Amino acid sequence: MRNPNNIIIATLTLICCTVMMIASCDKTDTPAEGENGKIILHFSHYNDGEPLEFDTMKYTNAAGNNYLVNEIQYFISDIKLHKTDGSIKLIDDWDDIHYVDTDIESTQSWQVYDPIGPGDYEKISFTFGISEEKNQSLMFLNPPERDMFWPEFLGGGYHYMKLNGKWLADDEIVKPFDFHLGIGQIYSGGVIEPDSITAFVQNYFEVELPASSFSISDGETINFEIIMNIENWFQDPNTFNHDEWGGDIMQKQDAMKLGCENGQEDVFSIYQVFIVEN
């Protein structure tokens, strides 16, 4: 028979070790201090150089349409950090597709999970929308991302963006517009019905943020403010006229093409960068 005192000692030791292990659990996932940097992305929305005011018919686009914006919802994905040595850091963690909603404050900042290696970076780029490879139907089952689904008949997957508003039409009536971007369709014979679709068009595009060079050191956190300049969706290089395209464009590839070319040009910018020393 074993000595009961040894059993007591062993039991107490086991309890002590177990508790010490539990107490230390929270610390195991924390990277060593100073090992890498962090970036936080903030998303804001401007019009004509000022923070966007919603539901106010105070804006005029390049085509001369007076308009208001009610809400904006969109995805950005595949954020790339380009180093000066030519290497690219792809933010490719599980959270690599980010949803932004002007009605949901929590979506308007994104603390990127990935640690960022120290060094000099010459620019930041990202995909507006979702790439063909990743844009799979039913990958978002929960709201709010779920409500961005793009109908199967029209190509499936998810809207890249919903920019909803109203404009004063040429007949002096205020009408809604749904500037929705996603997978386009090519129709045969001018018949806008799913049976007439001959091809789908992947309209997602890459955005290279101008003046986005930065340096990051060990232990630093850099906050980037990514600005969507709303007026530029409707200008440069293409003048987008709501009177010409009407209130809906999901089944008008020519209209989506104009919008995407404008988006690639200068809709996005980095307005401010600030650094927090850890």
Added chain:
Amino acid sequence: MNCETGKMESWKNGKSLVTLWLQLLSPFLLTLLSFSSCNKPVCSEPFEPTPYEIEIPYGFPTQLNVPEDNPMTVGGVELGRTLFYDGRLNGRTHPDSLMSCSTCHRQENSFEVGVARPHPFGVTGKSTHHAMLPMINLVWNPGHFGWNGSVGSIEEDVLGVISDPSEFDSSPEKVVNTIKSIPGYEALFVNAFGSKEITIDKIAKAIAQFVRTLISANTKFDKYLQGQVQLSPEELRGFVLFTTEEGADCFHCHGGYGNPLFTTNKFYNNGKDSVFTDPYDRYFITGDQMDKGGYKATTLRNIEFTGPYMHDGRFETLEEVIEFYSHDLINTPQIDPLMHHIANGGIQLTPNEKSDLMAFIKTLRDEEFLSNPDFGKPLLFPDDNSH
């Protein structure tokens, strides 16, 4: 002897070690003991109810709205179902005054009252302010219940019904006392909550647990979504209309392939009126002028059984609803931007298109939901009564 000595030394060493360990660890052990005893009532068995597991249907959201302080259990759901159907739940026992949730939330109408009572009324005859909403898939409601989203949880809704003059017109005390007086309920509360104590909060929690089990996921469309059946040509044409902007564009507010709940659970002004006189619209909640005349987009599951339609029950049939969206929309500053067909007064469907759209909407009929015995009235109540 050496061996004996060795034992003795070992014993002595062991004793001193034990003493040292106990001295060092005694505060720690006391803390551990106090923690471990926290959740266990003295001299009683721990309450370990059987969890009620919800199986997520294909394509449905994985995030359920189940409050942390009201986890679903088999006993809780059973008690909730019994209370839901017990006519004495309003705190009255006279046969002419009985009223429970099921008086208006009728399974055959997808837990709605139906067109027989377009303006549902309570035990005193006073009508509710709005028409009813069905109880379908509420476990996925994000916490904005009712036409204007004023109710934050099912539990809160139950408590509101009890005192609402247009519903139970009762009080928590009357309800609790009545349920307490019915033999057999104590055992159900023990089974559900581990205690025979009956409170209004437990009553609300149990009913909420039962309501969260009311899941509709077995329609023809669900089977189509999983590739088990094909839609008829008419239904398919209707689905195309439903889910395209150049068609009827229902999907932005009512879901579809990517959102099989067939509602976003959001609020929209859908162009019914030019003047907004209802004090209980979405504006009542948000104070945002743009929300005047805004109401929740209802789920379209079993919609053919949940008339009358709209917040005020103005349309008795689905044909009237489709006619409204086709030709009768009213443009106001508050119209939701998703109603882009407003410029033409509506979606301008032809008679054939209306028929196709209706055919698709009927693929959202869930017969199993309407007759599932798990959702139905218990054969007997705890006192062997059949109220």
